[in-house]
Amino acid sequence: MKLTQISDKELLQAYVHGNEACLEMLIKRHKRKIFTSIYLIVHDRYIAEDIFQETFIKVIQTIRGGKYREEDKFIPWVMRIARNMSIDYFRKTRRVVMVTGEDGEDIFSRLEINETNREDEIILNQTQKTVRRLIQTLPEEQRTVLILRQYAELSFKEIAQITGVSINTALGRMRYALNNLRKMILEKELNLQ
């Protein structure tokens, strides 16, 4: 059986039963989307690396502690942990202005935008930097849905559940996000010419 034919659930079950290689496969399969999502929240590569590690250590501890619920889909579950880790980071460093939202505790929308550090300037190419900056200019609610759908690859249904809105609202925010980004990309290209 090819690796791509093995589901996350099967890999996870094999890992629970002691197959360490299956964890590596899961990380390899999903590391890009998880890391990009974390990075787009914290805006610092080194902090994103730390949170990425802490996220998976929490995943391992939960699984090994027998607390993982099989009904949870792997990626939405890992993304929830990554999101909470990112929020904890901002709380510890006091870089977040907490304002009580509808659900009493909002998430990405409360995160301030950090300046890019010098390392990032070297690492990211011009297109990546431009896209990242454009994403950061989106209204908070649109940015959250965009990151979760485009990079974390959560479904609109899962995003609706995580953010506490209806699927139609999540879809609507995504539509606005893409429309706004398109306009900005076109404007940016005009400016570059």
Next chain:
Amino acid sequence: MNSTITETEVLRYIYGETNPSESKAIREELTKNLVLKSYHDRMMETKNELDRFGMEPDETSVSIILEYSASHHDSLEHH
């Protein structure tokens, strides 16, 4: 008869969240509805642009995670 397919449904289609029959209906509609086709093309272009942005963690981070897992696997087996 006017189409009932909306831009929202096209968005779900672009992100692979429509079922086969919905996808088929949307594909058919896109061949005859130029406004919707234009919207589809614009959004696909934007999505593709966004796909170009993505970052991967350093291999060291992955190694640290795997080492942690392996070391704690051993400790649990002794319990």
